[in-house]
Amino acid sequence: MMLQRVKMAEQDPKVRITNFDEVALGYTPEQAVQEAKRCLQCKKFPCVQGCPVEVDIPAFIQFIAEGDFIGAIRKIKEKNYLPAICGRVCPQEDQCEKLCALGKKGEPLAIGRLERFAADYERAQGMVEIPPRPKSTGERVAVIGSGPAGLTVAGDLAQLGHEVTIFEGLHKAGGVLVYGIPEFRLPKAIVQAEVEYLQKLGVEIRTSTVIGKLFTIDDLLNNRYDAVFIGTGAGLPLFLGIPGENLNGVYSANEFLTRSNLMKAYLFPEYDTPIKRGEKVAVVGGGNVAMDAARTALRLGAEDVYLVYRRSEAEMPARVEEIERAKEEGVIFKLLTNPTKILGKDGWVCGMECLKMELGEPDESGRRRPVPIKGSEFVIDVDVVVIAIGTGVNPLIPKSTPGLKLNKRGYIIADEETGRTSREGVYAGGDIVTGAATVILAMGAGRKAATAIDEYLRNKS
Amino acid sequence: MFEILEKKVLSPEVSLIRISAPDIARRVKAGQFVIIRIDERGERIPLTVADFDRGEGTLTIIFQEVGKTTKHLASLSEGTLLADVVGPLGHPTKIGNYGCVICVAGGVGAAHIYPVTRAFKNAGNHVITILGARSANLLVWEDELKMASDELYITTDDGSKGRHGLVTDALRDLLQEKKVDLVMAVGPAIMMKFVCKTTLDFGVKTMVSLNPIMVDGTGMCGACRVSVGGETKFCCVDGPDFDGHQVDFDLLIARQRMYLEEEKIALEHYAKRSDN
Numbered sequence: 001m002m003l004q005r006v007k008m009a010e011q012d013p014k015v016r017i018t019n020f021d022e023v024a025l026g027y028t029p030e031q032a033v034q035e036a037k038r039c040l041q042c043k044k045f046p047c048v049q050g051c052p053v054e055v056d057i058p059a060f061i062q063f064i065a066e067g068d069f070i071g072a073i074r075k076i077k078e079k080n081y082l083p084a085i086c087g088r089v090c091p092q093e094d095q096c097e098k099l100c101a102l103g104k105k106g107e108p109l110a111i112g113r114l115e116r117f118a119a120d121y122e123r124a125q126g127m128v129e130i131p132p133r134p135k136s137t138g139e140r141v142a143v144i145g146s147g148p149a150g151l152t153v154a155g156d157l158a159q160l161g162h163e164v165t166i167f168e169g170l171h172k173a174g175g176v177l178v179y180g181i182p183e184f185r186l187p188k189a190i191v192q193a194e195v196e197y198l199q200k201l202g203v204e205i206r207t208s209t210v211i212g213k214l215f216t217i218d219d220l221l222n223n224r225y226d227a228v229f230i231g232t233g234a235g236l237p238l239f240l241g242i243p244g245e246n247l248n249g250v251y252s253a254n255e256f257l258t259r260s261n262l263m264k265a266y267l268f269p270e271y272d273t274p275i276k277r278g279e280k281v282a283v284v285g286g287g288n289v290a291m292d293a294a295r296t297a298l299r300l301g302a303e304d305v306y307l308v309y310r311r312s313e314a315e316m317p318a319r320v321e322e323i324e325r326a327k328e329e330g331v332i333f334k335l336l337t338n339p340t341k342i343l344g345k346d347g348w349v350c351g352m353e354c355l356k357m358e359l360g361e362p363d364e365s366g367r368r369r370p371v372p373i374k375g376s377e378f379v380i381d382v383d384v385v386v387i388a389i390g391t392g393v394n395p396l397i398p399k400s401t402p403g404l405k406l407n408k409r410g411y412i413i414a415d416e417e418t419g420r421t422s423r424e425g426v427y428a429g430g431d432i433v434t435g436a437a438t439v440i441l442a443m444g445a446g447r448k449a450a451t452a453i454d455e456y457l458r459n460k461s
Numbered sequence: 462m463f464e465i466l467e468k469k470v471l472s473p474e475v476s477l478i479r480i481s482a483p484d485i486a487r488r489v490k491a492g493q494f495v496i497i498r499i500d501e502r503g504e505r506i507p508l509t510v511a512d513f514d515r516g517e518g519t520l521t522i523i524f525q526e527v528g529k530t531t532k533h534l535a536s537l538s539e540g541t542l543l544a545d546v547v548g549p550l551g552h553p554t555k556i557g558n559y560g561c562v563i564c565v566a567g568g569v570g571a572a573h574i575y576p577v578t579r580a581f582k583n584a585g586n587h588v589i590t591i592l593g594a595r596s597a598n599l600l601v602w603e604d605e606l607k608m609a610s611d612e613l614y615i616t617t618d619d620g621s622k623g624r625h626g627l628v629t630d631a632l633r634d635l636l637q638e639k640k641v642d643l644v645m646a647v648g649p650a651i652m653m654k655f656v657c658k659t660t661l662d663f664g665v666k667t668m669v670s671l672n673p674i675m676v677d678g679t680g681m682c683g684a685c686r687v688s689v690g691g692e693t694k695f696c697c698v699d700g701p702d703f704d705g706h707q708v709d710f711d712l713l714i715a716r717q718r719m720y721l722e723e724e725k726i727a728l729e730h731y732a733k734r735s736d737n
Contacts, residue, residue: 169679171498171505171545179681208547210679214484236684239693246686246693246712248719255682263676264503269730271529272504273676274723349716394680395698 003106006035008113013328017298020183020266023325024088029069032117036064038102039109046099047111052444053152055079057096064114070127074117080115081155081198082148082443084123084190087116090440091319123193130200134161139457142225144166144397146210147175148439149231149430152446153453158201158358160454165225166203169210172262175233177439179262180254182292184299185322188261205459212396217404217426226460227425227453230412231446235394236432239387240284244342247347249276251389253285253293260296275300278384282306282352284339285388286316287436291323293386294331302355305331306380310338310357310370334380338372342385351379364394391436401426411435419449427453462542466519476527476535477511483518485548491576492554495520496678498545499533506530507697509551509647509674511572511602514597514683519615522544523572523601529651529727536735551680551701554668558585559644563635565591565628565656566608571602573670574647577608581645584632587611589641591631593652597622602702615636629659636663643668646705650717654710661706671696673716688712 009025010016016023027035047057055076063072072201076083092098092112100108122128141148146168154164172178174191184377198207211217217228237252239245247451256275259265263273280299283290286309297305307326309316312335316323336357343351354377359368393410405413405422412421412428419427429445431437467479485495494509512521526532537543549707554577562581566574571592582588590610594600597617607613614631615623622630628648635641638661644667646656653669660667673685673696687696688709694700 157523165636169547169681170677171547179677194546208545209484210547210550213549214488236680236695236698239683239686246688246716248715252683255676257683258676264502268723269727271502272727274504274727276719347718396679 002038004448005107005110008110010322013330016184017295017329020299022187023184023458026120027113027117029067029121029153032064032069032114033067035110036061036114039065039222040101041100047109050095050097050147052095052440053079055115055154055448060118061109061114064118069118069121070125073122074129076118080443082151082194083115084119085148085177085186085194086440086443087112087114087119088186088190091438093320097441123190126410128193128197130197131159133202134159136160136163139163139227140165140225141227141229141438141453142220142456143229143231144217145169145175145231145233145430145432146173146195146205147177147231147233147430147442149233149442149446150175150229151195151450152443153202153229153429153450154203155198155201156447156450157453158198158203160450162454162457164203166205167209167211168205168207170262171208173205179258180289180292181255182261182296184295193293195220200270210396212400217307217397217401217423221425227427229419229446230397230399230428230432231428231430231442232432234391236392237387238390238392240339240389242339243343244344244349245387247342247344247443248347249277249350249383250342250385250387253283253289253386254387254391256293257289257296260300266300270393275302278304280304280380280382280384281384281386282308282380282382283340283386283388284308285390286311286318286389287388288318288322290388291318291331292324293388294326295329295382297386298331302384303324306334306382307331307353308334308337308339308380308395310336310350311367312336312359315367321370336337336370338370338382340377343379349373349383350381352382353377353379353386391431393432397432409435417448418452420446420452425456462544463546465537465539465541465543466687468537468539470535470601470652471523475523475598475601477521477523477572478534478537479521480521480543480546481518482520483544486513486515486520489513489549490553491556491580493547493551494678494701495522495548496523496550496675497534497543499530499537500544503533503544504530505545505676507550507571507678507680509670509672513576513577517557523569525569528724529731532728533731541704547678550697552671554580554645554702556580556584558643560586561589561640562586562643563589563591563632563641564631565593565644565646565648565652566606567593567652568599568626569593569601570648570652571600571606574645575602575605575609577645577647578606582609582611589635590614591616591628591635593617593628593631595619595647604625627655629655633657633658633684636660636665641665645669650710650714653705653708654714657705657708667705668702669708670701671703671708671713672701674715674719685715686716
């Protein structure tokens with residue numbers, strides 16, 4: 001048995017920080033077969049239990065091992081419409097791969113890389129098959145938000161014969177996949193291709209349509225739609241609440257990444273949207289979004305990029321792979337460091353004052369609480385600061401939907417198994433219910449909601 | 462896609478476009494704005510809705526040419542399709558019967574305050590409008606405002622029309638003369654700042670419509686943050702109208718200037734592209 005997984009080629013760190021092209025280059029067919037052959041095909045398939053959308057992993061791996069790559073992707077697509085995306089951005093190490101039996105003795109099977117391979121192969125061969133459209137049930141479903149949760153709900157319901165319209169507030173479908181995750185981690189052409197696949201399944205997409213403003217949920221229910229799914233995602237960016245946060249040069253990660261990804265500010269002035277290209281950039285936070293922002297800042301030409309995080313590396317919520325890539329690319333990690341003040345000159349950021357921290361007893365998150373070390377203030381010399389500490393709730397839908405129950409923090413209360421909310425016919429899932437999480441968890445919520453919505457539509461008449 | 466049905470040049474810097482956007486026209490109220498993106502490479506810019514026709518399904522937008530995008534927008538002819546018009550965004554202006562309301566407009570703010578003025582009048586207020594500009598040829602929508610108001614006063618910085626001076630000069634006189642229940646100001650940040658300073662002396666509640674830089678307009682990016690009463694607010698979902706006496710105008714002005722250098726580069730690039 002091979003204990004090590006087959007390595008995947010990557011762009012050299014020195015080269016890749018000069019472009020926005022994808023970092024990981026994917027497997028060749030030979031490499032994919034070789035990796036797939038490591039699968040033990042165990043009877044209990046623990047990997048499937050680790051997958052929120054229950055992809056039949058052993059079966060698709062078997063197809064790849066036999067060289068039937070198209071067979072593999074068809075198997076995956078029985079459960080997952082977004083395999084090229086999931087193969088790239090799912091935290092597999094905490095899901096399917098975590099439970100892989102191979103992991104007990106060596107490295108777990110590279111399930112994510114193989115999923116990506118199968119999806120890329122199908123697209124490259126131009127062999128994307130559109131399943132036949134089922135007979136229409138005549139039932140209409142409105143899906144609010146075109147991120148991972150919304151796309152999954154829409155795909156599932158379309159396959160069941162319902163008429164689905166996705167409403168997206170921005171001008172491009174994909175949600176966080178297009179505004180948040182950078183091109184070098186998830187090429188936008190791939191998101192586009194997977195969105196087009198859904199359209200071919202019969203899903204209608206209305207972009208630039210802000211629900212809660214142009215139409216309310218009640219408008220949708222009163223006029224054309226029999227059910228609504230709310231998958232509007234993670235909402236308003238949070239700030240630290242420290243002095244100097246509104247100085248020019250301080251961005252939320254959402255703004256920084258939206259300018260760069262969705263609006264292509266890295267191509268300014270060919271594209272109209274500007275972005276400040278700092279020489280010394282600090283990114284505050286330790287999640288995947290923080291890594292994305294730090295690596296984007298490097299690619300925009302920053303000389304020094306600091307990742308400022310108040311706990312230690314062990315507590316960082318970012319994927320290990322992303323942390324490693326950020327380090328390879330030269331991001332300077334300032335751990336156990338907490339910003340206390342952003343310093344300004346003539347209205348612009350010129351530095352950030354921080355305190356050193358140490359880890360105390362575990363807090364409610366189960367991680368050791370960072371405690372400031374008295375008198376340890378120091379200043380980092382920076383001209384751009386990106387705050388990547390998470391998001392709160394966007395008020396547009398909660399405030400415009402009477403009777404929709406919210407929790408204390410303002411998130412929509414929805415049943416975990418069905419996505420059902422306090423309003424009849426209204427379902428919700430993804431970050432608007434759970435707070436910021438991952439692409440695949442949002443998809444898992446979408447899958448459950450789709451099953452429940454289908455049942456609701458069939459029983460109501 | 463959103464077709465430009467009509468285009469007019471109102472002054473050397475200010476243009477009007479009427480756009481087909483039936484869904485937005487049906488829903489929009491005075492004080493709300495839309496975000497426009499001209500084409501695939503375009504940026505997203507917020508523009509206040511100056512007028513709307515629910516029956517025809519149209520929005521009227523009046524804008525000043527300040528940067529690349531507004532110059533580009535001004536160059537488009539009737540029949541052009543805009544990639545995106547998103548809205549209506551922000552909260553509508555709170556309209557009620559306050560009694561005597563003074564609406565103060567500077568420059569292109571005239572168009573922004575027009576639907577608000579009309580709504581105040583329809584709600585039974587005595588509406589006085591003060592319209593100011595640098596000079597007579599930059600005054601826009603004087604006739605419309607005259608119709609929507611009970612009294613209209615004009616000021617120009619150079620004295621070429623109306624009273625020679627600033628809107629605040631006319632405002633101060635009016636506040637001294639009569640009991641005013643509410644002042645609403647729309648215009649350049651610096652004008653709104655001084656309107657608020659003036660009304661503070663008289664203790665008259667003053668609302669302003671803020672215009673920071675914005676990207677998505679739905680609360681997602683936080684670019685439009687403003688400080689009101691010491692608290693950070695997002696103009697797109699909390700505003701655009703705020704109590705002017707609570708607004709940190711110096712911060713707003715600084716943040717509006719964030720991309721001055723880039724705006725120059727974009728304009729030069731645009732000029733070069735247009736020459737070819």
